[in-house]
Amino acid sequence: MTETPLVEADRLSRNFPMRSGLFGRSRDVFAVREVSLTVARGEAVGVVGESGCGKSTLGRMVLGLEAPSAGTIRFEGRDLSGVSGAERRALSRRMQMVFQDPFGSLDPRRSVGAQIADGLRVHHIVPKAGIETEVARLIDVVGLQKSAAKRRPHEFSGGQRQRIAVARALATRPDFIVADEPVSALDVSIQAQVVNLLADLRRDLGLAMLFIAHDLHVVRHLSTRAVVMYLGRIVEEGPSDKVFGAPAHPYTRALMAATPSITARKVDEGHVLAGEMPSPADPPSGCAFRTRCPIASPECAAAVPDLSPFEPGWNVRCIKAGPAHPTGAQP
Amino acid sequence: MRKLILPVSIIAVILALVLLAPILPLADVRAMDIPHRFAGPSLQHWLGQDEFGRDVLTRLIFGARASLSIAIGSALAAALIGATLGLLGGYFRGLVELVTVRAAEVVLCLPPLLLALLVVTILGAGFWPLILALTLLYTPNYARVVYAATLQVRGLDYVTAQRALGTHPLTIVLRTLLPNVLPPLVVQISLVIASAIVIESGLSFLGLGVVPPTPSWGLMIRSARGAMEQAPMLLVWPSLALAGTILTFNLLCDRLQSVLDPRTVPVGGAIWLRRRGATSPRPSSREARVPRAAGPAGAGAVTDRAATDRSGETKPADLLAIEGLTVALDRPGGVGSGMELVRGVSLALRPGETLALVGESGSGKTLTSLAVTGLLPDVLAVTAGTAAYVRRDGTALDLLAEDEDGHRRLRGDEISMVFQDASAALNPVHRIGDQLAEGILAHRAIGRAEAANEAVALLKRVGIPDPERRARAYPHELSGGQRQRAMIAIAVANRPKLLLADEPTTALDPTIQAQILALIADLKRDNPDMGVVFVTHNLAVVAEIADRVAVMYAGELVEEGPVAEVFARPRHPYTAALIGSVPEGGAERLVAIPGTVPAPGQMPPGCRFAPRCDHAEAICRESEPAEFVPAPGRRTRCLRYEEVT
Numbered sequence: 023m024t025e026t027p028l029v030e031a032d033r034l035s036r037n038f039p040m041r042s043g044l045f046g047r048s049r050d051v052f053a054v055r056e057v058s059l060t061v062a063r064g065e066a067v068g069v070v071g072e073s074g075c076g077k078s079t080l081g082r083m084v085l086g087l088e089a090p091s092a093g094t095i096r097f098e099g100r101d102l103s104g105v106s107g108a109e110r111r112a113l114s115r116r117m118q119m120v121f122q123d124p125f126g127s128l129d130p131r132r133s134v135g136a137q138i139a140d141g142l143r144v145h146h147i148v149p150k151a152g153i154e155t156e157v158a159r160l161i162d163v164v165g166l167q168k169s170a171a172k173r174r175p176h177e178f179s180g181g182q183r184q185r186i187a188v189a190r191a192l193a194t195r196p197d198f199i200v201a202d203e204p205v206s207a208l209d210v211s212i213q214a215q216v217v218n219l220l221a222d223l224r225r226d227l228g229l230a231m232l233f234i235a236h237d238l239h240v241v242r243h244l245s246t247r248a249v250v251m252y253l254g255r256i257v258e259e260g261p262s263d264k265v266f267g268a269p270a271h272p273y274t275r276a277l278m279a280a281t282p283s284i285t286a287r288k289v290d291e292g293h294v295l296a297g298e299m300p301s302p303a304d305p306p307s308g309c310a311f312r313t314r315c316p317i318a319s320p321e322c323a324a325a326v327p328d329l330s331p332f333e334p335g336w337n338v339r340c341i342k343a344g345p346a347h348p349t350g351a352q353p
Numbered sequence: 354m355r356k357l358i359l360p361v362s363i364i365a366v367i368l369a370l371v372l373l374a375p376i377l378p379l380a381d382v383r384a385m386d387i388p389h390r391f392a393g394p395s396l397q398h399w400l401g402q403d404e405f406g407r408d409v410l411t412r413l414i415f416g417a418r419a420s421l422s423i424a425i426g427s428a429l430a431a432a433l434i435g436a437t438l439g440l441l442g443g444y445f446r447g448l449v450e451l452v453t454v455r456a457a458e459v460v461l462c463l464p465p466l467l468l469a470l471l472v473v474t475i476l477g478a479g480f481w482p483l484i485l486a487l488t489l490l491y492t493p494n495y496a497r498v499v500y501a502a503t504l505q506v507r508g509l510d511y512v513t514a515q516r517a518l519g520t521h522p523l524t525i526v527l528r529t530l531l532p533n534v535l536p537p538l539v540v541q542i543s544l545v546i547a548s549a550i551v552i553e554s555g556l557s558f559l560g561l562g563v564v565p566p567t568p569s570w571g572l573m574i575r576s577a578r579g580a581m582e583q584a585p586m587l588l589v590w591p592s593l594a595l596a597g598t599i600l601t602f603n604l605l606c607d608r609l610q611s612v613l614d615p616r617t618v619p620v621g622g623a624i625w626l627r628r629r630g631a632t633s634p635r636p637s638s639r640e641a642r643v644p645r646a647a648g649p650a651g652a653g654a655v656t657d658r659a660a661t662d663r664s665g666e667t668k669p670a671d672l673l674a675i676e677g678l679t680v681a682l683d684r685p686g687g688v689g690s691g692m693e694l695v696r697g698v699s700l701a702l703r704p705g706e707t708l709a710l711v712g713e714s715g716s717g718k719t720l721t722s723l724a725v726t727g728l729l730p731d732v733l734a735v736t737a738g739t740a741a742y743v744r745r746d747g748t749a750l751d752l753l754a755e756d757e758d759g760h761r762r763l764r765g766d767e768i769s770m771v772f773q774d775a776s777a778a779l780n781p782v783h784r785i786g787d788q789l790a791e792g793i794l795a796h797r798a799i800g801r802a803e804a805a806n807e808a809v810a811l812l813k814r815v816g817i818p819d820p821e822r823r824a825r826a827y828p829h830e831l832s833g834g835q836r837q838r839a840m841i842a843i844a845v846a847n848r849p850k851l852l853l854a855d856e857p858t859t860a861l862d863p864t865i866q867a868q869i870l871a872l873i874a875d876l877k878r879d880n881p882d883m884g885v886v887f888v889t890h891n892l893a894v895v896a897e898i899a900d901r902v903a904v905m906y907a908g909e910l911v912e913e914g915p916v917a918e919v920f921a922r923p924r925h926p927y928t929a930a931l932i933g934s935v936p937e938g939g940a941e942r943l944v945a946i947p948g949t950v951p952a953p954g955q956m957p958p959g960c961r962f963a964p965r966c967d968h969a970e971a972i973c974r975e976s977e978p979a980e981f982v983p984a985p986g987r988r989t990r991c992l993r994y995e996e997v998t
Binding site: 118213277 | 866
């Protein structure tokens with residue numbers, strides 16, 4: 023653990039001032055609140071949570087596409103907030119992003135080849151003469167036909183577009199990729215193609231990945247470490263097999279129970295989490311999850327629990343952290 | 354590109370005339386011939402002579418030089434400046450926006466004609482001051498249009514992707530933003546050219562534009578006005594030239610816009626031909642279907658046959674029995690008419706059963722459910738098949754043969770639907786409670802107040818907190834999960850016999866999805882005879898809620914059977930591959946089906962899955978597989994089903 027992590031986010035927060043009414047007091051609404059996270063070389067970290075939990079904002083902040091309100095991001099130990107302009111753009115060669123919507127992330131008016139070549143040109147990855155062969159190589163890496171380079175994005179299916187987006191991200195030979203819901207817009211069999219592609223790339227190229235998704239199964243399949251977020255905060259983080267194998271936070275457990283599984287298991291209404299995520303503009307006092315938590319008790323409202331070590335490398339933000347409580351056995 | 358031929362050739366003729374005017378064998382533009390003033394058309398003077406006896410045709414062509422160069426010149430100059438301001442302001446926002454777009458908008462505060470008058474008064478009348486005045490006048494329009502388009506585009510993922518690539522901001526503006534804001538810009542140019550021609554003419558007419566004796570269309574109109582009674586045609590010629598040119602520019606820009614859009618799909622035939630194609634064949638195709646559904650007795654026979662076909666056990670009669678449903682593109686004369694999107698689908702649903710219809714996009718699962726409810730889009734039509742359905746009062750009918758009136762009586766009453774996107778399915782301008790009450794009143798003779806009370810009770814039933822208040826809320830005031838609950842409330846308001854749910858939980862978060870699935874299960878307990886057809890692409894959801902599953906691929910049903918059995922031992926390679934592609938169970942690599950679903954026009958011969966199937970043999974590629982019954986209550990469309998694991 024002496025090696026500097028590739029990416030290190032330290033107490034990142036992102037808030038938006040919001041005013042209630044014309045003359046109301048302006049209040050801060052936190053999309054992300056004090057999130058610390060590290061990604062080592064070649065590591066795949068999965069971030070899960072429901073919409074509005076701040077996971078996408080987190081991903082964009084880590085890449086510098088959105089400025090954090092507080093906190094720092096370090097890339098190989100360098101604080102990114104102090105880097106700007108040309109130097110910042112040069113750094114972006116090493117971190118890339120794959121977006122959720124393969125229909126929105128490609129420019130409809132330019133050929134696929136030209137879009138993949140953008141990264142090569144901007145960062146002078148290969149000499150001008152070699153651009154065409156490099157584009158062909160990248161298209162081949164993601165498993166598309168060579169003729170794809172000359173076509174426009176609308177001629178491709180969702181899965182193929184997502185491969186193009188991956189090829190574009192790979193063009194700059196990054197060390198780190200943020201993938202924001204890269205498969206959720208795809209069909210099942212196509213989803214598997216992209217999941218396999220990402221897994222292969224990580225293995226073959228040693229890419230570090232921050233993998234943002236709401237599908238627990240996909241995250242569990244792709245990541246070595248998992249981070250679970252709720253209402254802007256990390257509620258549990260640790261090795262994937264532990265977090266998903268024996269979740270210690272009641273929210274992670276609820277998420278697991280809510281995720282349908284192909285192995286026969288009829289819906290058990292007793293385990294369905296009631297209610298919806300509270301508005302970030304008006305979070306509950308204390309633990310944000312207590313309003314929906316099956317094991318909440320009055321002391322949960324007192325203060326926001328710390329993200330405290332449950333086991334080495336496994337942190338949980340719950341005063342009752344532990345293996346599943348049998349239902350009904352509430353204190 | 355063919356679309357551009359007409360406007361481009363007209364403009365080419367106009368421009369050629371204008372540019373070649375000096376060398377054309379025209380009369381002298383200034384040569385007066387007072388004795389022949391107001392002379393009518395003659396061989397020497399095709400369009401006649403004006404008040405000084407000058408040749409009208411010559412003046413018209415030379416006049417176009419001034420009018421068009423002023424209009425096009427100022428429109429392009431304003432476009433260049435305005436687009437630059439708009440792009441910069443829209444992309445960088447903040448201070449840049451203030452000094453570009455907002456500053457340009459100051460010009461908008463001045464009345465346009467007054468501004469033009471001001472410039473012309475300061476700089477004197479003439480060609481260049483007019484261009485300057487018009488450029489100044491139109492720049493803010495461009496800036497605003499481009500600014501608005503830029504704001505829309507800058508938030509899109511492909512722009513963010515460019516930022517993530519580390520592309521220089523100015524490069525992003527030029528290479529990514531500019532092409533994507535071109536369409537509104539092109540439209541704006543067409544409008545501005547047209548309006549600049551008019552304003553130029555207006556200013557010249559007022560004596561503030563082009564200085565006589567240089568001809569311009571505006572000046573011609575001005576001088577012709579004085580002689581309107583003697584020679585009305587003198588007014589008509591320049592006006593026609595003006596109107597014709599403006600219309601041509603509008604046409605060019607319209608066509609340019611559609612050519613510039615890479616997504617335009619070439620469609621065959623003129624629009625009036627296509628319209629007729631979509632509506633007229635309906636009655637004829639219904640006639641063709643009538644013999645097959647000859648009244649209740651005929652439909653009943655179909656039901657019986659379907660029931661005995663599948664297995665010998667005795668069981669309640671089917672609620673819905675679809676036989677050989679085929680849906681095809683119906684656009685006579687159009688491209689791909691007759692193309693089958695769903696082919697020969699047979700399905701049966703018993704009362705109280707939940708049937709999951711699974712497949713990927715383009716598999717025809719949604720079309721199947723739409724066909725049953727008579728909601729197919731206009732360009733599609735049912736070309737074969739029956740759907741026997743037994744009504745509440747015991748009469749049997751063929752849903753596929755019903756006309757719109759028949760469907761309307763059933764929809765929302767006996768047969769109801771839940772869609773994926775509740776925010777699109779609910780009417781945004783009506784309160785939730787009113788929409789619910791409307792559904793109840795459409796099918797039941799009860800009072801308004803009673804319906805309103807029932808609406809509140811239904812909202813409570815589907816688990817919406819504080820239902821009295823929520824009934825008065827508009828759809829946008831509810832969260833996504835609550836909207837879906839409200840839509841389910843509308844669907845079950847009249848205790849339907851058949852509920853068709855098309856991806857009702859796809860857009861929802863896991864915990865909300867679990868709530869909705871639990872709600873549907875719960876509602877079925879209320880109404881145990883309700884049959885549910887659940888269309889989804891998510892196999893895990895199928896495992897959770899369905900009794901039987903029907904797997905569709907490329908418009909065909911490939912496998913059907915009880916969920917537990919099908920998932921434990923799939924009998925079609927496609928089902929097996931789908932199950933293998935679910936990232937559960939810790940396999941190192943997922944099963945990814947190579948390739949993609951074939952497009953409807955390019956179905957392979959033989960088994961449609963053969964090109965992607967790892968069990969396929971020569972025979973699979975040659976002949977279409979028949980339906981096999983691997984076990985009681987199960988069906989598969991695979992020759993080699995025994996080898997599938």
